[in-house]
Amino acid sequence: MRWRRGRAGGPPPPPGSGNLIPLTAVPPGGAGVVRWIGGGRGQIRRIMEMGLTPGSPVTVVANSAGPVVVSSRGVTLAIGRGLASKIMVEVTG
Amino acid sequence: MSREILVALAGNPNVGKSTLFNALTGATAHVANWPGVTVELREGRTSHHGVEMRIVDLPGTYSIGGVTEEAERVAREFLISERPDVVVVLADATALERTMYLPLMVMEITPRVVVAVNMMDVAARRAIHVDLQGISAALGVPVVGISALRGEGIGALLDRVLAVAEGREGRKHPLRIDYDGLEPYISRIEKLLVKSGWKESIPARWAALRLLEGDPKVAEAAGRYSEEVKSEAERVRSEAGIDLRIPPDQVAVESRYRYIDRLLRGRVRRTRLLGSGLSEALDRVALHPLGGPIFSLGVMLGTFFLAFVANMGFPLNLILYLGGMPDLAEAVEELSLTGLLGGFFEWLGAEASAALSNSGAPGWLVSLVCDGVISGVGAVLSFLPLVLTVYLLLGALQDTGILARSAVSLHKFLRKFGLSGRSVFPAVVGFGCNVPAVMATRALDDDRERMIMAMTSPIIPCQARLVVMLALAGGVTRDPGGQALVMLAMYSLSVVLWLAVSALISRFMFRVRSAPELVMEIPPYHRPSLKVIWWYARTNTEHFLTKAGTLILGFTVALWFLLHFGPSGFVPQAALESDPSSVEGTFAAALGKALAPLGSLVGLPDWRMMLAFEAGFLAKEAVISILVTTTGAPDPAGALRALGMTPLQSLALTVAMMTYTPCVATLAAIKQELRYVKYVWRVVAYEIAMAILLAAAVYWGGVALGLS
Numbered sequence: 154m155r156w157r158r159g160r161a162g163g164p165p166p167p168p169g170s171g172n173l174i175p176l177t178a179v180p181p182g183g184a185g186v187v188r189w190i191g192g193g194r195g196q197i198r199r200i201m202e203m204g205l206t207p208g209s210p211v212t213v214v215a216n217s218a219g220p221v222v223v224s225s226r227g228v229t230l231a232i233g234r235g236l237a238s239k240i241m242v243e244v245t246g
Numbered sequence: 247m248s249r250e251i252l253v254a255l256a257g258n259p260n261v262g263k264s265t266l267f268n269a270l271t272g273a274t275a276h277v278a279n280w281p282g283v284t285v286e287l288r289e290g291r292t293s294h295h296g297v298e299m300r301i302v303d304l305p306g307t308y309s310i311g312g313v314t315e316e317a318e319r320v321a322r323e324f325l326i327s328e329r330p331d332v333v334v335v336l337a338d339a340t341a342l343e344r345t346m347y348l349p350l351m352v353m354e355i356t357p358r359v360v361v362a363v364n365m366m367d368v369a370a371r372r373a374i375h376v377d378l379q380g381i382s383a384a385l386g387v388p389v390v391g392i393s394a395l396r397g398e399g400i401g402a403l404l405d406r407v408l409a410v411a412e413g414r415e416g417r418k419h420p421l422r423i424d425y426d427g428l429e430p431y432i433s434r435i436e437k438l439l440v441k442s443g444w445k446e447s448i449p450a451r452w453a454a455l456r457l458l459e460g461d462p463k464v465a466e467a468a469g470r471y472s473e474e475v476k477s478e479a480e481r482v483r484s485e486a487g488i489d490l491r492i493p494p495d496q497v498a499v500e501s502r503y504r505y506i507d508r509l510l511r512g513r514v515r516r517t518r519l520l521g522s523g524l525s526e527a528l529d530r531v532a533l534h535p536l537g538g539p540i541f542s543l544g545v546m547l548g549t550f551f552l553a554f555v556a557n558m559g560f561p562l563n564l565i566l567y568l569g570g571m572p573d574l575a576e577a578v579e580e581l582s583l584t585g586l587l588g589g590f591f592e593w594l595g596a597e598a599s600a601a602l603s604n605s606g607a608p609g610w611l612v613s614l615v616c617d618g619v620i621s622g623v624g625a626v627l628s629f630l631p632l633v634l635t636v637y638l639l640l641g642a643l644q645d646t647g648i649l650a651r652s653a654v655s656l657h658k659f660l661r662k663f664g665l666s667g668r669s670v671f672p673a674v675v676g677f678g679c680n681v682p683a684v685m686a687t688r689a690l691d692d693d694r695e696r697m698i699m700a701m702t703s704p705i706i707p708c709q710a711r712l713v714v715m716l717a718l719a720g721g722v723t724r725d726p727g728g729q730a731l732v733m734l735a736m737y738s739l740s741v742v743l744w745l746a747v748s749a750l751i752s753r754f755m756f757r758v759r760s761a762p763e764l765v766m767e768i769p770p771y772h773r774p775s776l777k778v779i780w781w782y783a784r785t786n787t788e789h790f791l792t793k794a795g796t797l798i799l800g801f802t803v804a805l806w807f808l809l810h811f812g813p814s815g816f817v818p819q820a821a822l823e824s825d826p827s828s829v830e831g832t833f834a835a836a837l838g839k840a841l842a843p844l845g846s847l848v849g850l851p852d853w854r855m856m857l858a859f860e861a862g863f864l865a866k867e868a869v870i871s872i873l874v875t876t877t878g879a880p881d882p883a884g885a886l887r888a889l890g891m892t893p894l895q896s897l898a899l900t901v902a903m904m905t906y907t908p909c910v911a912t913l914a915a916i917k918q919e920l921r922y923v924k925y926v927w928r929v930v931a932y933e934i935a936m937a938i939l940l941a942a943a944v945y946w947g948g949v950a951l952g953l954s
Contacts, residue, residue, distance in 0.1 A: 161496045194493055195314070199691070199765050201499040202309045204344035209503075218535035219658040220667070220764050227341035229770070231654040233666070233763035 159188040159207025161197050166241060176221055176232070176240040179213045185242035186210050187225075192239045200240070203230055211242060250298040251411045252328065256321060256352055257336030258345050259306035259689075260769040262364045266336065266394035267303045268781045270404075275785075287324070288785075294404040297411075302330070305688075310351050311495070313461060314693055323463075325355055326448055331411045334360050334403070339369035339376050339391065340770075342514055346506045349385075350421065354452050357417035359387045360406045366391040367398065377513040384509055386417040395775055420449045425501045428494055431458055431486040435479045442471040458483050459495040525771040532648070538655025542670075545648060549639045550677060554712070556583060556635050561733070567726040583631035591624030610816045614806065617819050621871070622802030632709045634787045636678035641782035647769045649674070654768065661761040663745040664752025666692065668766060669699050673744070676706035680908055682786050683708075684915040692762035698751050700919045701929050704908035705744040707737060710866035714903055717870050721886030721896035732897070736904050743905065743936065801864035801910060808834040809875070829876045834860070848938060849898050849945035852889050859902075865909055894953050898945040906937035 160166075166173055166189050173188055187209045190197050204226040205211070214229060215222040221237040223230055232240070255270075257263040268275065271290025288303040304324055305317035312318035325333065333356060335349040342363070349361045363376060382389035388406035392399030409415040425432060435454035444450045446467055456464040457479040469476040486494045531537050555562045555578075566575035579585055599616040643649045649671060657667030668690050676683030683703045690696040707715070715736055719729040752758045810817050812832040821828045829835055838857035845856050854876045861868040870882050879885040886896055907913075907930045917926050 160492070161500070162492055194495075196763065196765075197493075198312075198495055198499060201496060201503075202311070202347065203765055203767065204347070204503070206500050206503045215529065215533040217533075219533075219538070220654050222529075222533055222654065222768065226343035228344045229768040231650075231657070231667070231764055231766050231768055233657065233661075233765070235760070236763045236765065 159186075159190075161190040161201060161207055162194070163191075165189060165191055165239075171243055173241040173243055176211070176213070176223070176237040176242055177216065177234055179216060179221075179242060179244065181213055181216050183244060184210065184212045184246045185244045187240060188243050189241040190239065191241075192236055196236055200232070200236065204228060205230065205232075205240070210245075250300055251331040251407075253299050253301045253407060253411075254304055254324060254328070254330040254333045255301060255336070256304045256310075256325075256333055256348060257306060257364075258308050258338070258348055258767075260767060261306075261336045261338040261345055262394045263303065263306055263336050264781060264785075265778055266334075266362065266364065266392070266400075267301065269394055269397055269400055271301055287320075292404070294401075294408060297408055299404075299407070302328075307348065309348065310355075311456075311459060311461075311498075315691060316688060316693075316696075322355075325352065329356075329447055330358075332358050332360060332407045334362050334407060337361055337363050339363045339365045340372060340374055342376065342510055343506060346509065347502060350423065350502050350505065353385070353387065353417070353421035354423065354455070355420060355448060357387070357420050358410050359416070360403065360410055361385070361387060361389045362399075362403055363389060363391045364394050367393040367396060373516065375515045380513045381509060384513075385421070388415055395777065420452060422451070423502060423505050425455070425498060427490050428455075428458060428486065428497050428501070431482050431494070435482055438475045438478055439468065439471070442468075442475045444471065454479075455498065458486060459498055528771060529651070532651035533654060535655075538651065539659065542652035542655050545643065545652070546674060549643060550636075553632070553635045553639055553678075554709075556631075561730065564726050564730050568730070583635075587624070587627060587631070591620060591627070595620045595624075609818050610810070613810055613816075613819050614803070617810070618803045618806030619799070622799045622806075630787065630791070633679055633790050634783055636709070637783035637786045638779055640675060640678070641779035642774045643674075644671075644782065645772055645778050646774050647771045650766070650768045653766065654764075657764050660745075663749040664695070664698060664758055664761050665745075665748055666690075666695055666762040666764045668764065669695065672699050672703050673706060676703045676708065678709060679790055680704045680706065680708045680912040681790060681915045684912060684919055685789070687919060691765075694752070694756045694758055695762045697920060697925070698748050698756070700916055701751060701925060702744055702748045704912050704916070704929065704933070705740055705747060705905070707740045707904060708866070710909070711904060713867050714862070714869045715900060717873075717882035718886070718896060718900040718903060720881075720883035721891055722893050722900065724883075732900065736900065739901070739940075740904060747932070747936075802868070805834075805861055805864055805868065808832065808837070809872075812836075825878075829854075844938070848902060848941035849895055849949070850902070850941070854889060855899065859906065862903060863907055863909060865911075866903075869903060894945060894948040897948070898941040901944050902937045902941035904937075905933060905940055907933045 171188070179185060187205060187207050190200055190205070190207060192200075205223075209225050211223045211225045213221065213223050220231040220233050223232065255263060255267055267288065267290070270292050272292075274292070275288055275290035287305075290301055292299050292301060302324070304321040307315070307318045307321050310318050310322040310325070333352050335352050337345040337349055349359065353359050361381075363378060366376070369376060376391065378389045378391050388410065390399055390403045390406055392403055394400075406415065432451065432454045435457050436450050439450045439453055444453065446453065448464075453464050453468070457468060460483065465476055465479065468479060483494060490497060531541050534541075551561070563575040563578045566572070566578060595616045598620060599612055602612045602615060640649075653667035653670045655667075656670050660667055660669055671689065672683045672686040675686050680703060683706065684700050687696050687699040687703065690699060715733060719732040722732050723729055752761070809829070809832055810819070812835070814831055817828055817832055834857055835853065837860060838853035841856035841859070842851060842853040845851055845853070854873070857876060858869045858872045861872040873882055873885040873889075877885040877888040879888045891899065913926050913930065916929060917923060
């Protein structure tokens with residue numbers, strides 16, 4: 154199945170599916186794999202073009218009051234909390 | 247024999263594109279207009295093995311697929327309409343997984359591409375190994391490793407550019423990426439296009455993909471062949487979205503990244519993981535929820551303190567006055583760059599006046615040269631060191647990666663006002679000069695945020711207004727401590743106004759319900775490179791000189807005319823100086839008097855004040871010279887006394903001067919960025935309204951409190 158890597162857009166995965174949590178809930182130092190990206194079409198596209206696609210491994214660098222800072226594909230990205238809450242990751246470590 | 251080839255330079259932000267551009271073109275770089283994309287781009291020349299190359303610097307973008315993003319539109323349309331002989335696309339050796347995205351997109355439009363993998367030296371230091379030949383073989387285009395900063399590999403890069411231009415190397419056809427699920431839809435539209443006789447300069451397959459992604463420009467082009475194709479393509483597009491349950495443009499992005507993953511598999515090796523101790527420690531402070539904003543504000547305040555002291559002694563002179571060292575304070579003022587340049591132009595004016603008078607030139611000509619041109623040029627040039635230092639320091643902040651952290655740490659705060667953290671860049675630049683601040687808004691992703699910032703960043707007090715403020719504060723109080731307080735209050739007021747007006751425009755003009763979100767790359771900390779900082783400062787300063795310089799010069803001459811001519815003819819400078827009342831016979835006075843009733847509203851009834859406002863519209867620093875010349879006082883504080891200004895009136899004047907309409911150069915920049923004159927009028931209208939309201943509030947409020 155082509156979308157086993159994850160999905161962008163569409164409805165969010167039902168609660169309790171896998172161990173998916175929003176990016177905003179991953180503590181600093183935590184790592185995971187992006188499984189779902191939600192939000193407006195333009196926003197999804199922007200995030201994906203910055204290199205964060207379903208299936209991308211991410212490490213959270215900072216996650217406090219401001220934007221969530223993650224490291225993925227060799228670059229560090231800052232993502233506003235509103236958008237980050239619509240990114241679901243499968244925690245791996 | 248000599249011929250010329252056109253080379254376009256494309257790349258992500260932060261991959262060293264400007265550095266490469268400067269290394270290639272050196273002193274030949276200049277800004278040129280490209281009518282096809284209705285925007286100005288930097289270009290320069292170089293020659294290699296006897297072939298002249300014209301190199302155009304495209305805006306830094308992550309993609310060229312965006313429909314609303316201005317920079318992406320410009321880059322895409324340049325490639326399509328100007329058809330460069332070769333496109334050099336930069337990638338970053340330390341982040342190929344992300345930065346190969348743009349080269350792929352460009353290769354889908356044109357096969358004549360050379361990929362320059364920059365920062366090979368940094369990659370080597372971080373133990374990242376890249377198999378350039380393997381990547382080149384897989385892509386079918388030359389891939390060259392370079393270090394733009396150290397100038398390594400530039401010759402080899404130009405060799406490959408020539409080879410591709412002459413057709414000796416590179417692909418014959420655009421790159422074909424496997425778009426998996428999208429493929430059937432792409433070929434359906436492609437067939438339709440070919441059947442309709444597609445003859446555009448862009449490949450039919452790429453056009454088909456763009457139609458699936460919903461590019462209105464390509465749809466328009468397709469519509470020119472046949473309306474049927476256009477509507478059929480639109481039908482296929484919605485069909486694809488329904489069948490795949492995902493918008494086609496997102497499928498395309500994923501497919502490209504999957505292509506990159508396969509391309510780089512086994513060709514990039516990291517032998518040691520990232521994580522330098524210092525940058526992690528720095529980030530613990532810079533990205534801390536509370537420490538981050540404090541750190542950012544501290545760095546910025548420190549930066550401006552340095553810039554201002556070097557240029558005009560302020561605020562070090564005030565601190566020295568307060569510390570009881572007036573002699574030292576005066577020395578600091580005189581030895582500041584602005585003080586030195588001011589002295590020089592005074593001397594030059596006097597010399598030129600003497601020389602011209604001796605050779606028998608008519609009085610008005612002597613006056614035009616000395617009081618108009620030389621003082622006009624002087625006005626521009628005395629700002630040059632200020633602008634240059636601010637850019638040097640800003641360049642350092644940006645090059646090291648500190649400014650990007652400030653954007654992140656201030657994002658949460660700025661969201662409350664309809665802005666995102668990215669607005670920190672133009673705002674900070676605005677403290678130097680509003681013209682480049684307005685131009686810097688171009689880099690903002692969100693269209694509405696871009697417009698808001700272009701309209702509100704002029705509220706931020708530029709350095710010219712700092713000069714005016716310094717002079718006027720002397721009329722409010724003689725006490726240096728009190729003056730410092732006035733200055734601090736004015737800066738705080740401006741920042742509050744900037745935020746408040748941004749919030750109002752966002753809410754009521756654009757009816758934005760949710761503030762712009764932030765997605766931005768945080769570049770790794772760099773050791774500041776003097777070379778890069780110098781280039782940044784030089785480019786921006788040149789821009790300031792050409793844009794603001796020509797305007798200020800032209801308008802200074804116009805102002806000279808208003809001030810020295812009246813219904814009864816020429817009024818010589820000597821008459822103005824010996825008898826200040828002779829200014830009443832000039833056009834300028836007539837204009838000032840016409841506006842005087844407006845001044846009475848805010849407790850500033852004297853027409854000479856209105857004249858100062860007019861002059862400030864042309865260039866803020868002209869306010870001072872107008873007040874001084876029309877009153878015949880030796881200095882600004884004396885001028886305010888001569889006008890009979892009370893401290894309260896001086897304060898109202900200061901507030902009005904700070905907040906009323908931006909100078910013409912800034913308005914020209916707003917027109918250029920927002921394209922419609924209506925936005926310029928709105929800015930002028932709201933700022934003048936704001937100035938009248940605030941100044942009236944200060945004056946009448948003060949009167950009510952029994953102050954004077």
